[in-house]
Amino acid sequence: xxxxxxxxxxxxxxxxxxxxxxxxxxxxxxxxxxxxxxxxxxxxxxxxxxxxxxxxxxxxxxxxxxxxxxxxxxxxxxxxxxxxxxxxxxxxxxxxxxxxxxxxxxxxxxxxxxxxxxxxxxxxxxxxxxxxxxxxxxxxxxxxxxxxxxxxxxxxxxxxxxxxxxxxxxxxxxxxxxxxxxxxxxxxxxxxxxxxxxxxxxxxxxxx
Numbered sequence: 764x765x766x767x768x769x770x771x772x773x774x775x776x777x778x779x780x781x782x783x784x785x786x787x788x789x790x791x792x793x794x795x796x797x798x799x800x801x802x803x804x805x806x807x808x809x810x811x812x813x814x815x816x817x818x819x820x821x822x823x824x825x826x827x828x829x830x831x832x833x834x835x836x837x838x839x840x841x842x843x844x845x846x847x848x849x850x851x852x853x854x855x856x857x858x859x860x861x862x863x864x865x866x867x868x869x870x871x872x873x874x875x876x877x878x879x880x881x882x883x884x885x886x887x888x889x890x891x892x893x894x895x896x897x898x899x900x901x902x903x904x905x906x907x908x909x910x911x912x913x914x915x916x917x918x919x920x921x922x923x924x925x926x927x928x929x930x931x932x933x934x935x936x937x938x939x940x941x942x943x944x945x946x947x948x949x950x951x952x953x954x955x956x957x958x959x960x961x962x963x964x965x966x967x968x969x970x971x
Contacts, residue, residue, distance in 0.1 A: 817845030820852060826862040828903060830870055837862040842872065855886065863902035865925060866946075871908070873900045895927035901944045909944035911951075918953050933958075933967070 819836050826837035836843045837859050843852040857874035864870060872879045872886065877893030878900065879886045892900075898912035898921070910921040910929070918939040920932040937954030944950075948961040957970040 817850065819843065819845055820850065825859055828862055828864045828870070830864060831868060835862065835870065837872070853881075853884070861900055863900045863908055864904050865902060865908060866904060866906035868904075869925070871900060871902065889925075891927040892923070892925070895923065895929065901942050903943065903945040905944055905946050909942065909949065911939060911942055913939050918951075920949065920951065932960075 816834065820838065820841075820843050822838040822841075824836055825839060828835050830844075833844050833846065836845070839858055840856070841852050841854045842859075842862070843850065855872065855874065857876040859872060859874050861873040862870060863873070870881055871889070871892070872881075873896070876888075878889045878896055880889055881887070896910055898910045898919075900908055900910055900923070902908040908923045908925070909932075910923045912919040912921060916936055916938070918935045918937065920934075920942070922930045922932050932949065935951075935953045935958065937956070940952035940954075942949070942951040946962060948959065948964070951958045955971060958967060959970070960967045
């Protein structure tokens with residue numbers, strides 16, 4: 764695998780560390796080839812053992828997150844939690860597109876009708892996010908959510924606060940494949956490249 768620091772040819776403007784860094788630091792972001800191989804996840808720890816926690820319900824899985832140490836599985840028209848003793852499934856009228864977890868363990872459900880949250884085992888529409896979001900929402904415990912927007916051959920990554928305010932992180936050229944966003948940073952696959960920004964880092968790395 765070839766490792767490169769991100770450069771101008773990749774059409775990215777980085778405004779990273781939105782809540783960890785100050786604006787002067789953001790303006791000083793520079794690629795750093797020497798640090799691109801440091802601290803990157805390289806595989807499962809052989810000391811870890813895998814154990815089954817339950818059986819997921821049948822259906823196409825559209826999303827998966829951990830909420831309060833329990834797995835939550837998003838199906839096209841329901842949310843399910845599983846463990847060894849009980850399974851719980853909450854039906855959803857609209858088609859589910861994605862689920863995300865905010866920093867306060869809030870569960871956001873993106874449907875064809877907008878963004879919803881669960882309050883007292885009922886779905887409540889988040890009007891601010893529903894009005895603001897135009898792309899796909901991502902989040903696995905970060906204080907700021909990630910919205911991915913695509914238009915023709917461009918992919919835009921937008922950090923989205925729960926009140927709807929946003930900051931553009933990056934714009935990339937190529938077909939969007941996948942993304943992960945959590946308190947450790949951003950990982951995204953665009954075209955045949957893997958892009959990684961680690962939280963508070965001063966560079967974005969590009970694997971191809």
